[in-house]
Amino acid sequence: MLLLGFLLGLAVGIGFWVWQQVQLNRYLGRGLHQPLNSHAYKVALPLIPRLRREIFMVKQQRQDLQQSLQTYQDLLDFAPVGYLQVDEENQLLWCNQQAREVLYLQRWQPGQVRLLLELVRSYELDQLIEQTRDWQKPQTKEWLFHPSCDNAAEMPTIKSLTLRASSLPLPNGQVGVFLENRQPLLDINQARDRSFSDLAHELRTPLTSIRLVAETLQNRLEPPLDRWVKRLMQEVDRLISLVQSWLELTQMETNPTIQLQPEAVEVRSLITSVWETLEPLAQKQNLSLNYSGPENLWIKVDKSRIHQVFLNLLDNSIKYSLPQTTIYVQAKILSTKETDKSAPASPVLEINLIDSGVGFSQADLPHVFERFYRGDQARTHSPLKDSNSIRAIVGNGLGLAIVRQIVLAHRGSIKAMNHPETGGAWMQIQLPEAVANSLGQDYS
Incomplete structure (x- = not known):
């Protein structure tokens, strides 16, 4: 009997609470739908006017946000670059017309939510998105994209494209990616x-x-x-x-690698051979060479091409060095872990060439390896004033471009800087996969 009385009391209490809620909703509904100047509104609860204003403001803000969102989508649709956005599970949420055309997204329709990798078979794009989400930093990547198409008849007409993607992390694990089709410019x-x-x-x-x-x-x-x-x-x-x-x-x-003929070359001997070729020019300014590095250091490279690299770089150093100064060549072995923490450990040869000349201006540094680029006059004319010498003729502006291309052909990199101590030009070359032992064999 006690249990029955308790359940009956609970049922009555719940029923009374439900009835109260229904009556309150009806009362609020009548208050919200009456005109602002009505008598009923004036006698309503004091919270009703404030509640109506809050609801009106929320509706207005929602409309403003929807209008802003539509404006941004229209801008992205009209933009000359592609844009796509994925959620935390790499599902495609939205993309503009340019992205659909570049990535051949015929199977995707607005409103669908599908995995991006199902729609676009691009490991590079998927990796870029994952890195952006993991590192929470904007990323940039350029790669050759090979589109896929469901229609077999159209496959012969589809060409590979060079794409550049710039990604940025968004809230809730989402990632936005801007896509640029670089192929027309390359063509x-x-x-x-x-x-x-x-x-x-x-x-x-x-x-x-x-x-x-x-x-x-x-x-x-x-x-x-x-x-x-x-x-x-x-x-x-x-x-x-x-x-x-x-x-x-x-x-x-x-074709960067067609003429490469790798052979074992000892670094000190190579630098010495290049310096002996240029020594008559260096003697005119009383310049000296200082080489430092491991003894019996061998690399496996195309000897004539690498000789051309150091001939050009040392020739420039001689031209722009101040009289009675020293040109430094420093060779050392690094691990790929020091240059790229995600790469497997393997030896990398780094060579630094440092002179004591006027160096590069900050405006010139990003462009020194471009074709025909002529920067600061202090480095475009030789200090040698011998008008009867070919050395007084201004260079053709292709030397450093050729140097860079040879280094790239060896899968290396080259960087131009100003040395903080000498104030002169500082060229840093890194050649991975080139280090060999004294027998000319790869360490790997």
Whole structure:
């Protein structure tokens, strides 16, 4: 009986509470739907006006947010770059029209939520998103994207694209990615390079003929008339060097590894050989070379190409060094863990070339490896003032571009800086997978 009485009392209590809630909802509903100037509103509970204002403000804020969201989506749809957004599980939430076209997202429709990897078979894009989420920092990546298509008839017409993606972390584990199709720009550059290469090929024969004529004239003229022929030969030599350098650079960019012939080379001997070639020029300014590094250090590289790298770099150092100073070459072995913590441990050769010249201006540093870039006048003209020497002629602006291409062909990297102690130029080269033992065999 006690239990029955308790249950009955509980049921009555719950029923009374429900009845109260229903009556309160009806009362509030009548108050909210009556006009602001009605008599019923004036006698309503004091909380009703404030509640109505709060509800109105919330509705207004919601409309403003929806309008702003629609505006941003319209802007992204109109933007010349692609944009996509994924959730914490890498499911595609939204993307604009440009992203759908670049990534060939025919199977995705607005409103669908599907895994991005199901729609876009790109390991690079998936890895970029994961890194962005894990590191909580914006990331940038460029890769060659091979689109997939459900329609087999269209596959032969689909070309691979070079894409550049910039990602940023968003709240709740989401990630936004901006996509840029770099292929049209690369196609234009390749067409330009082909045109210049064809022109360079055509120029070699007439330039050689002009030089032969100048040599013939030089032997028949007496001073001071022969100085004009010398000047002509200098200019012709400069043009021939420019044409040859352009052809060489274009060939290496087209196929960087086709002419590489790796062999074991001892680093100190290589540097010494290059310095002996340039020593007559160094003696004019009383310059000396200081080499430091491990003894009997061997690398497996294309000897002639690497010789060309150090010949160009040391030649520049001699040109721009102050008289009676020292050029430093420092070689050391690093581990890939020191340069890339995600890479497996393996030896890396690092060579630093440091002079005591005027160095690079901050504006020039990002561009020193670009073709035909001519920076600060202090480094574009040789300090040597001998007007009768070919050394006084300004360079063609391709030397460092060729150096960079050779280093890249060896899967290495090169960086230009100013040394904090000497104030001069500081070139740092890193060559992974090149270190060998004294027998010329790879350590790996």
